[in-house]
Amino acid sequence: MIVNRLKLLVGGVQLRDGVTTVTDVLGKIFTRAGLYTLAEEKGYASTIYGAHQFDPMVTSDQPVISHADDLIDVLVALEFDVNPDAPDQPNRDTILRHGGKVADRGILLYDSSAGTVPVRDLEARKVKVFPLPARTIAQRDLKMEVVKNTIFVGALFRVLEFDMDQKYLRQLIEERFLRKGQKVVDINLEAARRGMDAIEKGLTEQGWKDTGYRLEPRPTSEKRAYISGTDTLCMGAIDAGCRFYAGYPITPASGILEFMEQHLPRYGGRALQGQNERESIRAAIGAALAGVRSATGSSGPGISLKVEEIGAAATTETAIVIIDAMRAGPSTGMPTKSEQGDLGLVCFGAAGDIPRIVLAPATTEECYTIMYDAFNYADKYQCPVFVLTDLTLMDGRKTIPEDFFTRSRVRIDRGAIVREEDIRKAGGYKRYAITDHGISPRLIPGTPGAVFKASGAEHDEHGFVTTEAARRRAMMEKRMRKLETYLAEDVRPPQVFGKPDGVPVLVGWGSSKTVLLDAQAGLQKAGTAVCVIHFSHLWPFPTAVAKPLFDKASAVIVCEQNFVGQFADVIQQHCLIPARRIVKYNGRPFYPSDIIRGVREIVRNGRQIYRVGEEGPVMPAQVTEGDM
Amino acid sequence: MATKPAIAKIWEENATPRHRIQWCPGCGDFGVLAGVKMALTQLELTPSGVFLIGGIGCSGQIRNYLNGNGFHGTHGGALAYALGVKMANPELQVIAMAGDGDTLAIGMENFVHACRRNAEIVLIIMNNGVYGLTKGQNSPTAGLGRDLSQMEFSEESPPPVDPLRLALVSGATFAAQSFSGDPKHAAEVYIEAIKHPGFAMVNDFSPCVTYNKFNTYEWFREHGEHIPEGHDASDFKKAWALLDEFEARGKLPLGVVYRHPRAKKEAKRLPMWPEELKPVDLEPMIKAFR
Ligand code: SF4
Numbered sequence: 017m018i019v020n021r022l023k024l025l026v027g028g029v030q031l032r033d034g035v036t037t038v039t040d041v042l043g044k045i046f047t048r049a050g051l052y053t054l055a056e057e058k059g060y061a062s063t064i065y066g067a068h069q070f071d072p073m074v075t076s077d078q079p080v081i082s083h084a085d086d087l088i089d090v091l092v093a094l095e096f097d098v099n100p101d102a103p104d105q106p107n108r109d110t111i112l113r114h115g116g117k118v119a120d121r122g123i124l125l126y127d128s129s130a131g132t133v134p135v136r137d138l139e140a141r142k143v144k145v146f147p148l149p150a151r152t153i154a155q156r157d158l159k160m161e162v163v164k165n166t167i168f169v170g171a172l173f174r175v176l177e178f179d180m181d182q183k184y185l186r187q188l189i190e191e192r193f194l195r196k197g198q199k200v201v202d203i204n205l206e207a208a209r210r211g212m213d214a215i216e217k218g219l220t221e222q223g224w225k226d227t228g229y230r231l232e233p234r235p236t237s238e239k240r241a242y243i244s245g246t247d248t249l250c251m252g253a254i255d256a257g258c259r260f261y262a263g264y265p266i267t268p269a270s271g272i273l274e275f276m277e278q279h280l281p282r283y284g285g286r287a288l289q290g291q292n293e294r295e296s297i298r299a300a301i302g303a304a305l306a307g308v309r310s311a312t313g314s315s316g317p318g319i320s321l322k323v324e325e326i327g328a329a330a331t332t333e334t335a336i337v338i339i340d341a342m343r344a345g346p347s348t349g350m351p352t353k354s355e356q357g358d359l360g361l362v363c364f365g366a367a368g369d370i371p372r373i374v375l376a377p378a379t380t381e382e383c384y385t386i387m388y389d390a391f392n393y394a395d396k397y398q399c400p401v402f403v404l405t406d407l408t409l410m411d412g413r414k415t416i417p418e419d420f421f422t423r424s425r426v427r428i429d430r431g432a433i434v435r436e437e438d439i440r441k442a443g444g445y446k447r448y449a450i451t452d453h454g455i456s457p458r459l460i461p462g463t464p465g466a467v468f469k470a471s472g473a474e475h476d477e478h479g480f481v482t483t484e485a486a487r488r489r490a491m492m493e494k495r496m497r498k499l500e501t502y503l504a505e506d507v508r509p510p511q512v513f514g515k516p517d518g519v520p521v522l523v524g525w526g527s528s529k530t531v532l533l534d535a536q537a538g539l540q541k542a543g544t545a546v547c548v549i550h551f552s553h554l555w556p557f558p559t560a561v562a563k564p565l566f567d568k569a570s571a572v573i574v575c576e577q578n579f580v581g582q583f584a585d586v587i588q589q590h591c592l593i594p595a596r597r598i599v600k601y602n603g604r605p606f607y608p609s610d611i612i613r614g615v616r617e618i619v620r621n622g623r624q625i626y627r628v629g630e631e632g633p634v635m636p637a638q639v640t641e642g643d644m
Numbered sequence: 645m646a647t648k649p650a651i652a653k654i655w656e657e658n659a660t661p662r663h664r665i666q667w668c669p670g671c672g673d674f675g676v677l678a679g680v681k682m683a684l685t686q687l688e689l690t691p692s693g694v695f696l697i698g699g700i701g702c703s704g705q706i707r708n709y710l711n712g713n714g715f716h717g718t719h720g721g722a723l724a725y726a727l728g729v730k731m732a733n734p735e736l737q738v739i740a741m742a743g744d745g746d747t748l749a750i751g752m753e754n755f756v757h758a759c760r761r762n763a764e765i766v767l768i769i770m771n772n773g774v775y776g777l778t779k780g781q782n783s784p785t786a787g788l789g790r791d792l793s794q795m796e797f798s799e800e801s802p803p804p805v806d807p808l809r810l811a812l813v814s815g816a817t818f819a820a821q822s823f824s825g826d827p828k829h830a831a832e833v834y835i836e837a838i839k840h841p842g843f844a845m846v847n848d849f850s851p852c853v854t855y856n857k858f859n860t861y862e863w864f865r866e867h868g869e870h871i872p873e874g875h876d877a878s879d880f881k882k883a884w885a886l887l888d889e890f891e892a893r894g895k896l897p898l899g900v901v902y903r904h905p906r907a908k909k910e911a912k913r914l915p916m917w918p919e920e921l922k923p924v925d926l927e928p929m930i931k932a933f934r
Contacts, residue, residue, distance in 0.1 A: 048934070241933040251929050257921040259914045260732055279929050284915045286731055291757045295724045298717070298754075302728020305715055306695075306736065307916040310728070328717040421926055430918045460916065461713040461729075461736055464692050467658050469707070469714040480660055480708055 019230045020051065020077040022176075023084060025117075027070035027110035028094030030061055034165045035094060039071040041169055045184045046075050047242040047415045050234035054080035056380075056412025056527075057605055062267075062351045066100035068109055077234045080414070082530035085607045088117050089229060092172060093126035096151040096164070108133040118143050123175055123227055125168070127151055144227055146175065146218045153210050163207035170208025174215035178231040182208060239418040245383040245409035246271035249339070250279070251421065252387030253311060257428045258337070259285035260303035260310040262296040264318060267351045268407040269341040272313045293321035297338070301329050304336045305470065307460035309391050309430075313339030316358045317348060323365045326400050328472040330370035333448070333456065333495070335394040335431070337387075338362075342406040344603045353603030354407035356526055356577040362402040363555045363586070371454075371498045373397065374555035376404040378529035380414040381424070382552065388426035393506060395431035397498045398458060404554065406577075408527045408605050432457035439465040446477040450490055454497030499556045507553050509561040514547035520619055521569035523595075525551045525583050528575055528606050535611035546615065554583070563591040571596055573618055575611055581625065600628035652685045658711045665709055672850030672861075673703050675824025676741070676770050679848075680710065682831035687838060689737055695729050697722045699742025699751070701777045703770035703850070706741050720751030723758040726765045733913045734764065737838065744771040745783040748805050752784075755807075759814035762842040762906055768834065769807055769845070770824075772852035773859050780855030788859055789867060789894075807847040808887060808901055812880070818844035819883070820900040823868045825851070825861045833899060841905050849896070864896070871899035878904050 024042070028035045039055060046053045053075045061067030072088065074080045093110035107130045118124060120141045126133060128147030135145050148171050154164040166189075173179045185208055186201075193200040219226070250272055253261070261280060263273040276287035285308075290296030293314055300312040314322065319340045329336045344350035345357045362374050373393050377386040386403060394401040434457045439445050445466035449456045456477075459468045469479030474491060476482045482491075510523075513533060524532045529550045536548050549565060566572050566587070573596045574584035581597035588595040598614035600606055606628070614626035656662070667673050684694065691711035698707035700719040707714035713736075717725055722740040730738045747755050747769050758765065773788055775781040787795065787804040797803055811819040818840040822830035830848060837844035849864050869890070876882045883902035890897045915921055 044934070239934070241930050243930070243933040247929070247933060251926060254929070255924050255926065257915075259916065259921075260728070262728070275929075282928055283924050284912070286911075286914060288727075288731065290724075292753055294721070295727070295754060295757065298721045298724030299728035299731065301717065302715075302725040302730075303732035303914070304728070305725070306729045306732035306914075308732040308914045309916070309921070310732070324718050325721070328721075332715065332717065418926075418930060421930070422923075425923055428918065428921050430921075433918075459713075461695055462693055462733060464690075467691050467694075467711060467713045469658070471708075471714075471716040472718060473716060479714070481705070 017226065017228060017230055018089070020232055022089040022229055022231070023072060023074045023087065024090045024092065025070055025072040025088045025114055026092040026094065027068065027114060029099050030067050030069040031065045033094040033096070035069045035071055038092070038094065038165050038168060039073060041188060042172070043073060043242040043413055045179065045188060046231070047240050048184055049179070050236040051075050051077055051231065052079050052415040053242060054083055054412070054414045056408050056414070057083050057086070058411050060352050068099055068113060070110065070114065075231065077232070082534040082608065083605065084534060085609050086117055087119050088114060088122060089119050090123045090125070090172070090175065091115065091118050092168060093124070094165070094168060096127040096129045106130045111135065121228055123229065125171060125175060127164070144224060146171065146215055148211065148214050150211070154207065157210070158203055158207055160203055163204055166204045166207040167211040170211030171215050173208070174212040175227050176229055176231040177226065180212070240415050241418055242413055242415050243380065244271070244411060244413045245380045245405060246411070247275060248380050248416070249383040249387060249403070249405065249410070250275040252384035253391070254279060254283055254285070255425065256388045256391045257309040258311050258387070258391060259283065260300065260308045261285070261312070262288040262290050262299040263313045264290045264293045264296045266315045266318045268343055268410045269313045269315050269318070269339065271410060272339060272341070293318040294325065297322040297325040300336055301325060301334050304334045305461070309395070311337040311339060313341065315341050315343045316345045316361065319358060319361055320365070326372070327366040327368065327370055329400045330366065330372055330495070331472045332470040333398040333458070334470070335398050337390045337394050337401050337403060339403045339405065341410045342404065344601070350603045352407070354577065354605060355601060355603065356406060356528070357582070357601070358404065359554065359578070359582040359586070362404055369492070369496065371397065371399045371495050372402065372555065373399065373502060374402045374404055376526035376552050376554055377409060378526060378550060378552055380409060380412060381416060381420060383409055384421060385424045385426070386552065392426065392429045393502070396429065397455065397502055398431070399498060404526060406527050431455070434459050434463070434466070436463055436465050439463070447479045448475060448477045448491065448494070450477060450494050453501040454494050455501065503556055503558060503560070507556070507558045509558060510549045510551045510565070512547065512549050512565065514545070516547040516549065516565050516568045518568070518570050519545045519547055520571040520573055520615060521547045521549055521566065522611065522615070523549050523551070523572060523574040523583070523587065525554055525576065528577065531606045531608055532575060532611060534608040535615070538608050538612050539615060544615065544619070557586055557590045559590040562587070566591050566593055571619065573598060573615065575606065575614070577601060577606065596623070597625040598628065599625065602629055651688065652681060654691060655681045655684055655711045658691065660708045666705060667702060668854045670853040671702065672772060672824040672852065673706060673770055675827045675830065676768060676848055676850050677706055677709055679822070679824065679827040679830035679834055680706070680739070680768070682827065683834035683838060686831065686835060693735065693737055695736045695738045697726050697729070697738070697740040699746035701743045701746055701775065703741060703743040704746070706770070720746055720754065722746065723751065723754040723765065723767060727758065727761065727763050730763045730765055731911065732916070734911050735913055738764070739766045739768065741768045741770060743783070744769055744773065744785040745775045748784040748807060756810070756814045758843050759811050759816035759845070762815070762817055762908060764841060765843055766834070766837045767843070767845045769847045770850040771807065771847055772850050772856055774852050774855045776852045776855055789863065807845065811845045812883060812902055816845055816902070817842040817904050817906050818900070819902045820844070820846045821896065821898050822846055822848045823864050823898055824848050825864055829870070829898065836900050836903070840903060842908070867894065867896050868898050869895045871897045871901065877902055880904065
């Protein structure tokens with residue numbers, strides 16, 4: 017019996033079968049029952065209706081480290097009919113796509129309304145199969161088709177011997193449906209019971225005592241939330257004082273705009289849906305000029321459109337936070353797949369040389385905390401600060417104790433702002449005063465006694481346009497000096513897990529951290545010691561702290577989700593050491609097994625680069641379209 | 645108009661001194677500068693409460709030739725920056741001044757939506773029909789006053805855009821026209837624009853003496869004509885009819901063509917001072933995730 021440790025995958029047809037409705041209910045209820053859930057591999061299509069969608073989740077009574085490998089304990093296939101994406105396979109699409117990943121002695125639960133699916137290969141591996149005619153029960157017996165999802169939830173709870181008295185389920189259903197009337201609540205609870213009964217019957221028929229898996233509640237007085245990276249990031253931004261946000265709809269950054277539109281006004285702020293990517297960033301720059309903590313966000317294609325404004329913000333020394341929720345590029349790429357391909361864009365995109373800071377959160381929690389840094393640095397250094405996150409983090413959901421948020425608050429520091437009395441004392445004001453640290457105190461327009469002139473054209477200390485050689489040099493150096501100050505005063509060194517001395521070092525940034533730690537544990541078990549070094553402050557690159565660590569390693573292996581190894585190039589360039597690479601760019605997240613295999617290839621076989629998936633066929637003759 | 649010399653001087657502080665102004669002698673932009681100065685003086689505005697946004701090109705320099713906060717970003721962006729400034733702090737008087745290329749070519753996306761959004765921003769298009777700073781290429785308003793029936797159009801040289809009509813169909817609540825060769829009248833128009841509680845567009849004919857040899861001061865004097873006193877600017881149909889009527893006579897109307905304020909939600913200055921930014925109550929945001 018496996019208790020309180022499982023990976024569950026719910027799959028079906030997007031929009032039709034209610035995949036995320038089911039996983040949302042499960043995530044919430046497991047969290048309320050004191051269990052921890054992490055769901056960050058959601059697979060969905062770039063179209064709205066019809067394609068395959070799935071949402072794997074890891075649940076445990078311990079905080080979940082990573083999404084682990086793509087092996088499933090419990091597979092739930094919701095489709096009751098043909099998937100338009102794969103028309104020849106009524107109600108078996110999810111099974112065909114994910115059945116092979118179900119663990120021996122695992123569980124399959126599927127909608128058998130359209131008939132039973134032959135699954136001899138799964139049965140041969142002792143997988144317990146439960147055909148469940150959920151749609152038929154919903155339509156014929158309960159006369160309400162939508163409750164088929166609740167039938168599945170009830171069935172799944174019976175499979176896991178969880179919430180058999182419907183304590184948690186009843187509470188959630190009442191919250192959601194009581195305003196629609198007691199009848200709707202009752203019919204949902206009845207639906208769940210039908211699901212349970214069906215499993216009961218299946219167990220009896222097969223002579224199985226149990227399913228081999230169990231989830232036990234771990235009641236706690238601690239308040240916890242089941243929350244996505246988008247939501248934690250927005251909460252962090254608002255708590256850090258962001259009061260203006262402008263964005264243009266784009267996956268996977270639209271959620272930020274929606275959250276901000278819903279919540280910013282409550283805190284005295286405003287959120288603006290721009291008419292395009294440029295209006296968004298320009299309005300954000302305007303709000304920042306007026307003195308507000310201001311941000312814009314997008315994904316790679318939109319960030320590309322904003323590049324000119326990034327240069328303008330940096331040159332005019334405007335404090336602005338730019339969120340890049342990366343998806344798979346290039347160009348439109350794969351809008352609903354994750355990648356880490358925009359590092360080069362945010363570190364180098366712009367005409368000329370500009371000061372900028374690039375931060376990348378590693379976890380759902382860090383999506384929250386990093387926003388304090390982002391806004392504090394933007395204000396202190398008066399330059400664009402990028403928050404480089406990705407679809408995995410933004411769409412991923414996780415159980416987080418709520419006191420984490422209040423505990424992790426950082427003081428808001430708006431940097432050097434001149435006030436009326438400062439102007440009077442100084443007898444005037446220079447917007448771009450040359451200083452040792454490169455930071456010139458700024459003025460909030462409307463402050464009596466002074467004005468500022470800000471310009472994206474090269475300018476003198478007053479902000480007046482100049483092309484004079486010495487002034488230009490002084491101003492360029494002043495701007496760029498801010499980065500030295502940042503490296504000396506604020507940059508956060510990479511986190512080091514283990515000791516780098518004489519062992520291979522796995523380097524990661526952003527969302528790959530948890531998988532690297534999982535891989536490290538796996539390698540350790542197999543007798544290979546590795547050290548993991550993870551960066552969340554990426555640019556300007558902290559060479560002085562990073563190089564000494566790398567110099568001790570037997571090999572530096574940078575793991576990232578892009579084709580060339582963009583961060584590996586940065587490291588190689590700054591530390592003058594060869595950086596080997598494990599790269600993945602098929603739109604799927606890293607799995608610990610990818611890293612373990614890559615490390616073997618590189619360490620044992622002396623390879624420079626390992627491309628995940630390279631041992632597979634170049635283009636398999638028959639590959640099902642869509643997700644798996 | 646009675647100018648107040650003592651106050652007028654204020655607008656020359658914190659600005660590029662007159663002798664360093666880099667416009668060709670006789671450039672129409674001088675007239676806009678004079679008109680804006682008169683308007684700001686007349687309204688007794690305080691420079692620290694004024695936010696000037698300049699476009700890219702010869703005209704954009706104007707933000708530095710006047711006192712007041714100034715910003716100069718990218719080509720076509722003036723109205724979008726202005727939108728952010730105004731949304732953040734409605735107490736600031738925001739004036740965007742940009743050329744016809746800036747506003748109607750690369751910045752067209754912002755122009756049309758500024759008319760719809762109706763933020764309380766004044767836009768003065770310093771319209772001369774050319775890209776002056778890059779040495780005289782045609783802008784979207786090139787061809788003004790030519791006999792369209794005699795012209796040969798192509799993809800390369802289409803007929804001109806009329807900013808007034810475009811503003812009207814885009815939902816602007818204030819549209820006016822002025823001529824920088826008559827700064828006093830222009831100032832009166834700017835004052836009306838500044839007083840308007842919404843987006844106010846003024847298309848100012850500001851001749852480029854170096855590159856536009858057709859639309860000259862003389863030409864504008866001959867073709868410009870003040871809008872008659874009795875014009876009912878609050879009526880859209882009458883505004884449109886006025887444009888038709890002037891066009892039929894080959895004339896350019898000068899003055900307020902359309903003015904019809906639109907009711908709008910009131911907005912406050914956003915919290916920005918350190919003392920206004922305290923840790924917030926997370927409960928309303930987090931409760932949906934339990
Ligand atoms: S080129 Fe034309 S628009 Fe530019 S300053 Fe000279 S006259 Fe004025």
